Amino acid sequence: MRIYVPSDTTAVALGADAVAAAVQAEAQRRGLELVRNGSRGMFAVEPLVEVEVQGLRTAYGPVSAGDVSGLLDALESGADQHALFLGPVADIPWLASQQRLTFARAGEGDPLCLDTYRTLGGFAGLETALQMAPVAVVAAVTDSGLRGRGGAAFPAGIKWQTVLDTPASQKYIVCNADEGDSGTFADRLLLEADPYQLLEGMAIAGVAVGATLGYIYLRSEYPLALRVLQDAISRATAAGYLGDDIRGSGRNFHVEVRLGAGAYICGEETALLESLEGRRGVVRAKPPLPAIEGLFGLPTVVNNVLTLAAVTTVLAQGAPYYRDFGSGRSRGTLTLQLAGNVRQGGLVEIPFGATLREVVDEYAGGTFSGRPMRAIQVGGPLGAYLPEGQWDIPLDYEAFAAAGAMLGHGGVVVFDDTVDMSAQARFAMAFCVEESCGKCTPCRIGAIRGVEVIDKIIAREAPQENTALLQDLCDTMEQGSLCAMGGLTPNPVRSALEYFPEDFV
Amino acid sequence: MAPLLEVYRSQPGGLLPLLHAVQQALGYIPPEAIPDIARAMNLSRAEVHGVISFYHDFRAEPAGRHTLQICRAEACQAMGSRDLENHARRSLAIDFGETTADGAVTLEPVYCLGNCACSPSVRIDDCVYARVDPARLDALLAELGD
Ligand SMILES: Cc1cc2nc3c(=O)[nH]c(=O)nc-3n(C[C@H](O)[C@H](O)[C@H](O)COP(=O)(O)O)c2cc1C
Ligand code: SF4
8 A cells, every 4th residue: 555645845834744754653564655745736635645555546635643543544444434535536526627737747656756757758748859850849839829837928939939049159948936926836836746847848948949058046935846856857867868968869958956045026037047147136128038148148048837847748749739728829728826815725727718716616615714705816916906896807818918917827816805905005015115126216116105105095194196196106117117026016006996995995 | 165165156157056055054144254255256245245135035144043934925914924923023022134032033024935825824944834823833933942
């Protein structure tokens, strides 16, 4: 019998290490094998213990260390009556109804086991890419319709083509693993559960555009992901999937991890490049595009973790397979992260096109507090706060943009009716004060003024004049900021004002 | 420090990794180390200082024996982190950025630990904890002992 206990940050934060220790303590006596797997992202039932007998996996959760002995006793006599029994993993509706492409392997096994990765289809994309001409690899990515998952939704294939077409002695692949948006954890989950998928995606990108060196810029708030990644890089290198002469192809691709240092703006790609070069994370003006003059002035692909990971599916299964999921110009799958005040938070990967309400109804299970939902912030700290009247917008890039909102990196943060939207608007400005890179005045000074003006509105000092002033300020920030930090901070502020005016009087 | 300077001086963009390594080794980046760092990395002292002060992670003075980070971002706000912050400030009698008088705990803000489905989240040293209410925080801090 094999017992799986996740080693993921959230699972561990909920007590998975103690559960694993309790299983290990009885493993020999009971003839069990303990495997630390990644998480499936179904956090309401973490720590999720899976029991494998003759290839069939059954789930129990949430399990605490104190439950372990009783559960193991019950298993010996067939535990489908156990209070924590959730049924066969493959039949759990919360998972079975999803369309997992990128997260199909998450939670299946030891994240660092190369055999597991290969058995579950890993490296098929890279093996395919190594047989193809670089231009054909780029064409496959373009044909798939894959757009960047970091927030801006730029077509990945067009970016890659630009790098491919720019001659240079050295090119780079930079993976943006800064995942700064509150309410998002999909990059972290992937890095901890299926790190080889990212490395494979980066190697495919390297082969496609002619880059031999890749950097993963990882936020320092993810210590566990760092350990997994470093281990994964050395194992993949030892097995010939990274390094010189990958799989005997004559192509080289090396990967290094670099840690951020707690600056939200370093998720912005040009600030990230500055930071990688060892400087303050100050945003660069574009042009030049990073694809033409990026890291150390050389052509650079900068892509989010999920973008690079998705490329493995595109190469392994073909562009049409990937493109057939989705709606409108949003192709493939969307990874949502249900967070904040929800009963069943976690990772939901589905094709683009469902509505926010459908997703929340089907997966979130209501608020954690049991109170009515009042506002949902989609797309991170620069995303709009949506009231119930806006929850029927289809989840695709264009539909969200048309509603003045954005999908961003897929964070869905739910608030119940105790939320004070004037405090949320104030926080949006305060966050911009804290995290602005300081390059342009509308953002650096405007956000400070924004906090002051909102404070006045809250204190009922000339509320009408100050609200008009706040709108003016938002205009200035939108029009006069170099990047989306200053340019989109008005999103949460204005949506709070527009949809929840009662909180400002 | 000399061996660290040796390791990172030749790395392209090695300043951040060097600063992380110095802070890992010493717990902070002593201002008196800046001239050596600047020389090794072929930068001006002002540039090195500018980088240290730009990033929230780097500190110019030693922290307490433990670092408590409380997430102040939206997902945790939705689950009551503002109360948790206030509780921590009151019970530790310090503000963000400060260290308790006995040198045990430094309190820091953090904007997201990637644990947003089980908020409020805190990190104590390298461990993240989920669903932390004031009582749980007190218990976690009490367990730290010294
Ligand atoms: C303030 C700000 C923060 C950002 N943070 C991130 C981030 O944490 N992760 C990310 O992948 N992209 C982030 N982005 C988007 C990047 O600038 C860039 O568009 C992305 O890394 C490109 O990769 P993609 O095309 O694969 O999405 C941020 C942008 C801005 C303006
Ligand atoms: S908008 Fe803000 S964060 Fe962006 S470049 Fe300007 S000052 Fe920097």
